[in-house]
Amino acid sequence: MSDLIDKLREELLGTGRAPEDAPARGPDEPIVSFRDVYLAYDRPILQGVTFDLPAGGTKVILGGSGSGKTTILRLMLGLLKADAGSIRVDGVEVTGLTEEEFRPVRLKVGMVFQEGALFDSLSVGENVGFRLGEDGLAPGEIEERVREMLGFVGLASHYDKSPSELSGGQRRRVAVARALAARPQIMLYDEPTTGLDPITSTTITDLIVKARDLDGVTSILVTHQLRDAFNVARTFVAREDGEFVFRRVEDYELLAGTDFMMLREGVVQFHGSPHELVTSKDPYIVEFLS
């Protein structure tokens, strides 16, 4: 009976386990780690997915529709629960966490959803500053940070606009600003360029690169747009004399720091460097890249 009461209390009020109780990540431990993760509904979604991502690294997850790419991001954030396997985010095993216990993990992660998922009832500025307000920052501090982030994504003049007044590309950029506003350690991008024209897509991938190179944010990019995936892998940015200078590396053999993973029906079909991907003889990969 007391177990039942404890369970109900946990469900209603949370266990109250403090975030500080979470084990710290070891110096050589990857910031994200999946081990034999399985998930199935009426069909298998993920089948034994295993990968690591070191802090500061970038992983591009490729695959066709329904291959389980987005599911990986949702599992990391506790929006879905795995049937089996281990998922560690910044040293914390997240598979058994309750909604309340997940909060400190989520605070380390920013996510850009496919369509932006901006809150319609709030202005652009309020969207970007939402998490800062939840964290109890003073209004002045929030505004300063929000304006900084909107400047970062090139939308400084859109502070008071409503999300409905923005174009698709602008919505994604605001979503990037919202995700970055609380300075997360890890950024997850769920098909952020889908449905955008090539020029706007490049604007988004440049933002991903800026967050990675200037702020040292660990990134996972889920996409089926090869052009954008390779853009992220081969573009580097530095700040020179107050200006952002982008450089693109054309030789795949020279690319380091970005891993590619390809999923096929929930199974990891490929895992390796961009060079290994483009030189792979696997018929599925060859067809995917063609």
Next chain:
Amino acid sequence: MSPRSSFPLARVVLQLLSRTKLVVLGVQEYVLLSARGLAALFTRPRYVDDILAQMDSLGVGSLSIVILTGMFTGMVLALQSAASLDVFGARPYVGRLVCVSMVRELGPVLTALMVTGRVGSGMAAELGSMVVTQQIDALRVLGTDPVRKLVAPRLAAGIVMVPLLTVLSDALGIFGAGLISIFNLKLSWPYYWRTVGQALALNDLIMGLSKPVVFGFILASVGCYMGLNTKGGTQGVGLATTRSVVAASVMILASDFFVTKVLLLAFPVN
């Protein structure tokens, strides 16, 4: 050969069991969501601005329909009851009958049904749209509990504002019946109000104010539950809206019976 294909009866039983399981699961999720929403009202953090915004939307926004519904219900009740009472030469009892009917039954039920149609559907549609556009997921990812931020304020608004709207509806219903009594039934204004005053007892007020609390909770919790469980894009939002109005209306009418039964046992009419 599997029993599924061999025995049609077995197939029907299996389907029935599967549907029953889904219904039980739905009830469990609804109860859990309602309980978490209520618990969130008594623990921090509380979203006071959201609570006030919901109270404004549910309460002030529903004033016009509640005023019209209450007034016309009282007026038609006076006309109908006078026709019946005249058979027994009991027309002077119109005020007494209208007052008790409005306060104990019609005021709470009609107000709750009207607010369900206007606000309960809106809650389901708003939350449903947030689900299909991933705004609920975004809230969770940003470290905010959607139950605390979205459900609890709506529950608070329902529980507080529906009783207030009911009081207004009751008052206007009785006032409307008074106008009919004077101009149509030729009763005197002081006499009408005296019979109204004589009719009202403490247990009427207890019943008239307890029911709207339950109804307000039901319409808000059902609207939130249906909205948060929206599936299938914009079509799903429409479905959730319809389901929320139907389910909340049926639950309000069914709970009315049980609440009345319990209150009659606790506070018997002398």
